[in-house]
Amino acid sequence: IPAEPLFRSLTAFIGIPALLKKRSDLPADVMESIRMLEKSGVKMLDMINKSMDLYKMEAGTYKTCPVPVELVRIVEQIGFELSNYLSAKSIRLQICINDNEVSAGAKFYVRGEETLCYAMLANFLKNALEACPANETVKISFFDEPRVRVTVNNPGVIPLEIRDKFLHKFASHGKIGGTGLGGYSARLMAQAMGGSVSFTSDEASGTTIVIDFAVDSRLASAECNIGDLRALVIDDNEMLLFTIREILRSIGLYRIETMADTDSARAYLRSGQAVQLIILDWNFSAGSCRELFRRIRADEDFKKVPLLVISSEPVDEEVRVAIDEGSVELLSKPFSPDLLLKKVEGFMARMLQLCVKVVN
Structure with a gap:
């Protein structure tokens, strides 16, 4: 079965519960059922991704990112x-x-x-x-x-x-x-x-x-300083911020700054604090996302930092160009923890190199 139709179906299976959870008029038992539905969808997505990876391993086409x-x-x-x-x-x-x-x-x-x-x-x-x-x-x-x-x-x-x-x-x-x-x-x-x-x-x-x-x-x-890496995560969804933070912590990334709005993120970037990974949710208002993206890309230091854009909707053309150039990665919603980890692992060599430069 082609994977793409399954992913499209799961987008609604996971996305609709995410929207329903924002409502305040639903009874507690209904809300619990919605959470269970969303959890089942994420689990199914994870199973599909793992099955695809195993298929690639059997075929000898799986590419590792050590x-x-x-x-x-x-x-x-x-x-x-x-x-x-x-x-x-x-x-x-x-x-x-x-x-x-x-x-x-x-x-x-x-x-x-x-x-x-x-x-x-x-x-x-x-x-x-x-x-x-x-x-x-x-x-x-x-x-x-x-x-x-x-x-x-x-x-x-x-x-x-x-x-x-x-x-x-x-x-x-x-x-x-x-x-x-x-x-x-x-x-x-x-x-x-x-x-x-x-x-x-x-x-x-x-x-x-x-x-x-x-x-x-x-x-x-002595070669390994993953614990020294710092990540900046910008998302207006507090639950997703928590989820991403816990996923990153599972691979030893503990220095994680989370921002719920782009104004706070811009203030943090102006502070001069070095980061080695930026994760940006594109579901803010288009203007604020675009402005923050351009701010990151225009800075001589921050444009070298691996940038992961998370979105459930089409992104701007300038983001697409940066993705095609290989300087930015896109992670489409819904995503499983494994998919996020694979994206971060793909950045790891660059992250460690940036961290070494800061230490030196």
């Missing part, structure tokens, strides 16, 4: 999200770097895609927890020698019936509704980033998934 990715934080976040599962089976999640258990604040950077690393590790960890007996330990380890490697070990054993087909499509055993697509897609994600996945499984040592990253994937922590 950026510094901190893996310990990602695993801790996955562990938090799976905490109920861990508690129900009394399973301990152990995180190690070069065979030493991590302490608070430990970091392990690689070059990859944040969204792919997250989805890949989440799939492998979830599978490990499902296979792990109660009261045991699932151990994830990071190694930087002789090459970047991540291993996920649990005491369970892969059944002989599927061992030769493990990590392939539809290789599942004893799991109601299991398709094997989680492990298969995780393997595709590793390969898309230039890596590979292998495994061992026996009664003595359990099952170990081995993810070898590309040879040039290791980054010293």
Whole structure:
């Protein structure tokens, strides 16, 4: 099924609830139903985007945008999200770097895609927890020698019936509704980033998934300063401001300035505070958006800053020209968190370069 008709249908499916939420005369139960409808639409959009990405990976046409990715934080976040599962089976999640258990604040950077690393590790960890007996330990380890490697070990054993087909499509055993697509897609994600996945499984040592990253994937922590990056987000929708802020925080961008009107944004830009990313919603009045856009593009410093324009409507010709030149990116509403993250990850090299210049 072509994706474009699906996206057009979802525009109404997500956009209409967004308009209805602005009304103040709707009963609370109706408003809750509207929120559920909008959430379902965003989830469906996310599923379509991920399916398209997997199709491209299978076809070998997926293009990666490698950026510094901190893996310990990602695993801790996955562990938090799976905490109920861990508690129900009394399973301990152990995180190690070069065979030493991590302490608070430990970091392990690689070059990859944040969204792919997250989805890949989440799939492998979830599978490990499902296979792990109660009261045991699932151990994830990071190694930087002789090459970047991540291993996920649990005491369970892969059944002989599927061992030769493990990590392939539809290789599942004893799991109601299991398709094997989680492990298969995780393997595709590793390969898309230039890596590979292998495994061992026996009664003595359990099952170990081995993810070898590309040879040039290791980054010293001194090279990575994502936490120093500052983003400016301008949007008159407070809920969308909150959503964008939380999405950016999920990849380690914590210095985020949010502005609900273009006057505040212009005042902030005049203050001389350096930023490495600007996200501008085009749904203000056309005049104020156009003026702010021109202000950014006319400034010698700010015109070098990656600019992401978000809009549910056609943008001005001068914005379209800047997009065609490659200096500005457009993100159409509705969008999923993954789409926003991919746009930001595509900017990351430029953002880090700008940050280094500021520090120096």
